[in-house]
Amino acid sequence: MHFIDWLIVILPVAFIVGLAIYSRRYARGVVDFLAAGRVAGRYVISVGDLTAGLSVITLVAGAEQNYRTGYAIGFWNNILAPVGIVIALTGYCVYRWRETRCLSKGQFIELRYGSKSFRIVTAAVSTISEMVTNAIGPAIAANFFIYYMGLPHKIMIFGVNLPCYAIIVTMCLTLAMIIIWPAGRISLLVTDCLQGLMSYPIFVMIVGFILLKFSWNVDISPILWDRIPEESFMNPYDVAELREFNLFALVVTILSSIMNRASWIGNDTTNSGKTPHEQKMAGILGAWRNGFAYMMILLLAIVAVVFMNSGNFAKHDNKNNFNITNNEVRKDLSARVLEEAVPNVEVRNKVIAKIQTIPNIAHQVGVDTPLSQNKNLDSAYFDTVRKELGETPEGRFQYQQYVTLYQQMTMPTVMSKVLPTGLIGLFCLLMIMLLVSTDDSRIFNAAGCIVQDMILPFYKKRLSPGKHLLLLRLTSLAVAIFFLIVALFFAQLDYINMFVTIMCALWLGGAGPIMIGGLYTRFGNLTGAWCAIIFGSGTSLLGLIFQRNWALSIYPLLEKYDWVAPLNTFLITVSAPFDPWIRWQMDPVKFPINSFEIFFISMILAIGTYIIGSLVTYKPFDLDKLLHRGIYSDNPEVEVVKEKWSFRKIMNTLVCISPEYTTGDKVISWSVFIYTFVYQLLLTFIVVVIWNVFSPWSKEWWNSYFYITSLVVPGIIGVISTVWFTIGGYVDTRRLFRDLGQRTENPTDNGQVEDDITDNGGDDVPPSPAIPGMEEAF
Numbered sequence: 001m002h003f004i005d006w007l008i009v010i011l012p013v014a015f016i017v018g019l020a021i022y023s024r025r026y027a028r029g030v031v032d033f034l035a036a037g038r039v040a041g042r043y044v045i046s047v048g049d050l051t052a053g054l055s056v057i058t059l060v061a062g063a064e065q066n067y068r069t070g071y072a073i074g075f076w077n078n079i080l081a082p083v084g085i086v087i088a089l090t091g092y093c094v095y096r097w098r099e100t101r102c103l104s105k106g107q108f109i110e111l112r113y114g115s116k117s118f119r120i121v122t123a124a125v126s127t128i129s130e131m132v133t134n135a136i137g138p139a140i141a142a143n144f145f146i147y148y149m150g151l152p153h154k155i156m157i158f159g160v161n162l163p164c165y166a167i168i169v170t171m172c173l174t175l176a177m178i179i180i181w182p183a184g185r186i187s188l189l190v191t192d193c194l195q196g197l198m199s200y201p202i203f204v205m206i207v208g209f210i211l212l213k214f215s216w217n218v219d220i221s222p223i224l225w226d227r228i229p230e231e232s233f234m235n236p237y238d239v240a241e242l243r244e245f246n247l248f249a250l251v252v253t254i255l256s257s258i259m260n261r262a263s264w265i266g267n268d269t270t271n272s273g274k275t276p277h278e279q280k281m282a283g284i285l286g287a288w289r290n291g292f293a294y295m296m297i298l299l300l301a302i303v304a305v306v307f308m309n310s311g312n313f314a315k316h317d318n319k320n321n322f323n324i325t326n327n328e329v330r331k332d333l334s335a336r337v338l339e340e341a342v343p344n345v346e347v348r349n350k351v352i353a354k355i356q357t358i359p360n361i362a363h364q365v366g367v368d369t370p371l372s373q374n375k376n377l378d379s380a381y382f383d384t385v386r387k388e389l390g391e392t393p394e395g396r397f398q399y400q401q402y403v404t405l406y407q408q409m410t411m412p413t414v415m416s417k418v419l420p421t422g423l424i425g426l427f428c429l430l431m432i433m434l435l436v437s438t439d440d441s442r443i444f445n446a447a448g449c450i451v452q453d454m455i456l457p458f459y460k461k462r463l464s465p466g467k468h469l470l471l472l473r474l475t476s477l478a479v480a481i482f483f484l485i486v487a488l489f490f491a492q493l494d495y496i497n498m499f500v501t502i503m504c505a506l507w508l509g510g511a512g513p514i515m516i517g518g519l520y521t522r523f524g525n526l527t528g529a530w531c532a533i534i535f536g537s538g539t540s541l542l543g544l545i546f547q548r549n550w551a552l553s554i555y556p557l558l559e560k561y562d563w564v565a566p567l568n569t570f571l572i573t574v575s576a577p578f579d580p581w582i583r584w585q586m587d588p589v590k591f592p593i594n595s596f597e598i599f600f601i602s603m604i605l606a607i608g609t610y611i612i613g614s615l616v617t618y619k620p621f622d623l624d625k626l627l628h629r630g631i632y633s634d635n636p637e638v639e640v641v642k643e644k645w646s647f648r649k650i651m652n653t654l655v656c657i658s659p660e661y662t663t664g665d666k667v668i669s670w671s672v673f674i675y676t677f678v679y680q681l682l683l684t685f686i687v688v689v690i691w692n693v694f695s696p697w698s699k700e701w702w703n704s705y706f707y708i709t710s711l712v713v714p715g716i717i718g719v720i721s722t723v724w725f726t727i728g729g730y731v732d733t734r735r736l737f738r739d740l741g742q743r744t745e746n747p748t749d750n751g752q753v754e755d756d757i758t759d760n761g762g763d764d765v766p767p768s769p770a771i772p773g774m775e776e777a778f
Helices: 003-026 030-038 042-053 056-069 072-090 094-100 105-113 116-148 164-183 185-213 216-225 247-259 276-289 291-309 326-341 345-356 379-389 393-418 423-458 465-489 496-520 526-560 564-578 595-616 623-627 647-654 663-694 699-745 748-758
Strands: 154-157 160-163
Touching: 003 164, 003 185, 003 423, 030 185, 030 465, 042 185, 042 276, 042 699, 056 072, 056 116, 056 291, 056 393, 056 423, 056 496, 072 247, 072 663, 094 105, 094 496, 094 623, 105 116, 105 423, 105 496, 105 526, 116 164, 116 393, 116 423, 116 465, 116 496, 116 526, 154 164, 160 164, 164 185, 164 423, 164 465, 185 291, 185 423, 185 699, 216 291, 216 699, 247 496, 247 595, 276 663, 291 326, 291 393, 291 699, 326 345, 326 379, 326 393, 345 379, 379 393, 393 526, 423 465, 496 526, 496 595, 526 564, 526 595, 663 699
Parallel strands: none
Antiparallel strands: 154 160
16 A cells, blocks of 8 residues: 555544543443443434444455346345334334343343343343454455555564464554543544544545546446346346345345344444433434445446456456456456465475466457356466365365455455545545444444343342443453454354344344343243254354354265155255245355355244244243333323324324424434335336236336436435535534533432442333333334
């Protein structure tokens, strides 16, 4: 990187660290450290959640997935937006969660199911699942920076040859701990918000550069259309043979978004809002907040597809004046990946030498055979590596590592070649901010869960605030060390989204019925909850074990006893009714059932066993007491006034508008509703689907459709939201510091809530204001 790029990176990062240290003066109690004093506004939460949720691993995983699917599958993802907006508008799970006044999942589970042992078990399962999943974040990020910045795999320091990977992971986690240590959730909120405000203009500049350098009609569209039938990157009705990320994966995603809405709740910003209403509005604002970010994720993948496959970039005289060709990128990337995947120097050098002999190809659209998932410009490199490594268990395992890392590092390698000085530094800064804001949040969330649900239940006396804060800080440090160990020794052998799915399924496979049933049913009980965790999470664990040990141990064992052929027949027969969306057949490298399919089976088993187990041992639960309603409310003598139904009432209920909404809140809610349901669902999805039933669109129509819906409209919204959230985030951050300062000057506020954090019963939690009319909207 150029000296200018280094300045662009170092100065903002130093300012972020300084702000985290400055925020320490506002952390005077445990509630400040865990929940930012519960005084955060909607914009500081919403903007902060952007960077806390959008990480390096998200960008790499999105690019990896979209490199395999293009635009076509994304068309069907329009179904997801209304689901998410309905969940946000209704306050589904979040509102009832705030009514319980619990600060962690464990506290809620013990109150709802009446078992401390079950609380500890679920906390252990969810924390392990969350920590292992999140621990690969620094690992993916370290590889990203190595390939993006062109760093060597090993570096000499004081005469010692150290792995650059381990150094970068350590630096990333150290930076995250520096931000967490001073003020916990306060540090995270203000630094995440600042990083979000800095990210918006970077999104705009990177997207603008891509659209200037890559023409939609000359570069992008032709290569995306150059696919064999049923594997289209542009026609949503021609995707039947797309295997990994297909329509069944979309079904699983929708089911999970509904069933697991409350499964990660409690140890994040869901406790930081001033009121449940502010918390709800922060979620609604997310519909406008994320548009530009996901537009950039898709464009990064499209740029990688275009650059790596178009004949326009196969020669040095290409029109965009890039100083490297896609053939050179493939050979260089393969060599670098093999240095990491194949430890035997002699074998590695032999494979690299063989790769260098692969002839350069300038793929011509309309002249050469269209590309496919099994036969494309990467296939020659994959076939060569597999042939040279051989069909031994070790060779298959190394080949699996090579393919995984090659696909993940394609996007950062391409971006390092096409971005100019200045933008290289800005993109690097963006990745660092996304990395730190994600790592620190996930470390802190895991530490909070461990302390509140796995350590405090064993204390017979309440901890003093000082000891409680020290315990939280030391636990955060321990989690960071755990992240480091997992990142250094845990090999990731699948697509990132597949790996994250199966790891999260260890908890999410059984968590949905436990949390949803606990919040919304009276029949759910401890027996049903145990059944859900055993059958749901147990199935996911079994699937993970098979995936991790398939190439090295399980498949060779099946070969030894001649079980491959019978099992292959069985799998084909079972999956045949669902072909082509589900297709199971034996493979020596990968377990035949993918992560989405395992996750789906886990959720179905968990739902069924939760209902059966609860009904068999049925005993109604008093939900009003848990939710502080009726005679258990703070003002039981106040009667809820029933409004007469009218057109206005119906419309307000449709958009979930309740009496506490201001005019501005109504404008935001209606704008989100119109954009999501009228534009995204009705105009760009339902109308298009019906139209294509009667008159299928031509290539030109789909070209125009994706150009408008994926570039023009998101671009306009992105520019508006950049200005909007920058102003809102700045104002809310100032308010946050003001309110925290007032709490600091009034120590009684802190004392009022210390019992809330240290007591596991939850009865002493200070009341949060009730909002009438919400539940009837859901």
